[in-house]
Amino acid sequence: MHSYISSLLLGVPVGGNTTAITQFILLGFSDFPRIIPVLFVLFLLIYMLALAWNLSLLVLIRTDPHLHTPMYFFLSNLSFIDLCYVTCTVPKMLSSFFQEQQTISFMECIVQYFFFSTMGLSESCLMTAMAYDRYAAICNPLLYSSTMSPSLCARMVLGTYTAGLTGSLSQICSLLQLHFCGPNVIRHFFCDMPQLLKLSCTDTFFVQVLTAILAMFYGIANVLMIIISYGxxxxxxxxxxxxxxxxxxxxxxxxxxxxxxxxxxxxxxxYLSSSSGGSSSFDRFASVFYTVVIPMLNPLIYSLRNREIKDALKRLQKKAGTFKSHKL
Incomplete structure (x- = not known):
């Protein structure tokens, strides 16, 4: 009954008793009212760390000439993607913690998923490009500099963004062909494909087939190429x-x-656990890991045991100390 009333309030009639949805309600974590303040502080802290660490790594790589190599060129793009990836969902999620009902328009939902999907697919392709870079460095070290030329690296990165954009656009075009006439409650903290398909009142077979094809191309194919490279x-x-x-x-x-x-x-x-369109509380908390936690962890993963990054930080600190002493 609640969903039906929400549909009438947030939709527009399109004929007969059918109502076209113009807004969705993001459930987020509103079904955990007792721990809302704790979740807000935790997710805000993780988000701020993700922004700070990725931005710092990006600036460090861009400003230190010693890090102007193919590996760090790819790593800087990974930091950029993670910055965009985490910003697609977290600000909207944080704003929902202190609102009784978090609504998002249909077009805002589509735009959010477009950027989220583009960054996710681009990161998947970038991981493969980074695996090839490691293959070239270890298997053909004498030819590494000529193989991984700046022009090739630029084309590979451009290819990852193009592939991500293409895959995302195909999904968006298919989503725009669907009709949503109620209910309008998304049991998630952002607009994701499985939840949107569940709410559609038209046949989603084509979209599901397209999603499966994209999963095979961007997921299975990339994983296979990474495995072959590491073999x-x-x-x-x-x-x-x-x-x-x-x-x-x-x-x-x-x-x-x-x-x-x-x-x-x-x-x-x-995505395997939510392929049926469901979104349990566990699925939502699990989604936080790959949408928020991983973008925060990536800079640490690549920096903690990386001697070149540590040396670059020491050089930066030395320059900052020298600049401060001259200023005084």
Missing amino acids: YIVMSIMKITSATGRSKAFNTCASHLTAVSLFYTSSMFV
Whole structure:
């Protein structure tokens, strides 16, 4: 009854007893009223850390000439994508904590999902590009600088954004063909495909097929290419006679492997569990991990055990100290 009344209040009649939805209600975490303040502080802290760490890493890579290499060029783009990715959902989620009913218009919902999908698909492709970079560095070290030329790196990054944009646009075009006539409550903290398909009052078979095709192309295909790249990498490392050399080679891949594992396992788990369109409380909290926590963790994953990043930070601190002393 509540959903029907909400549909009448937030929709417009399109004929007969049918009402076209113009707004959705984002449930968010409103069904946990006792821990709302705790969740708000926690998610705000995570969001601020994600912004600060990704922006700091992005600026550090851009300003330090020693980090102007293919690996860090890709890493700077990963930080940029994570900045956009986390900003697609978290500000809207945070604003909902102190509102009795969080509404979002149909077009705002579409726009939010467009940017969220574009960044997610682009990150998936960028992970593959970074795996190829590691393959070129370890399997063909003598040809690395000529293989991973600046022009090729730029084209690869442009390709990741183009692929993400193309995949997202195809989903948006298919979503715009659907009709929503009630109920209008999205049991999530952002507009996601499974929840939107569940609310559609028209046949979603084509959209589901398209989503499955995109999942195979952007998910399975990218994972396979990453696995193949690391298969060659492992074989090359095994040929290194020096234990120190093998350890160093493995360390250059450890950060990327960790980031890839976290990204794909968390996102695949959530989307497989919600493929039927459901969104339990557990699904919502699990979604927080890959939409908010992972963008915060990526800068740490690539920085904590990275000597070049630590050296760049020391150089930056030295420059800041020198500048301060001259100013005084």
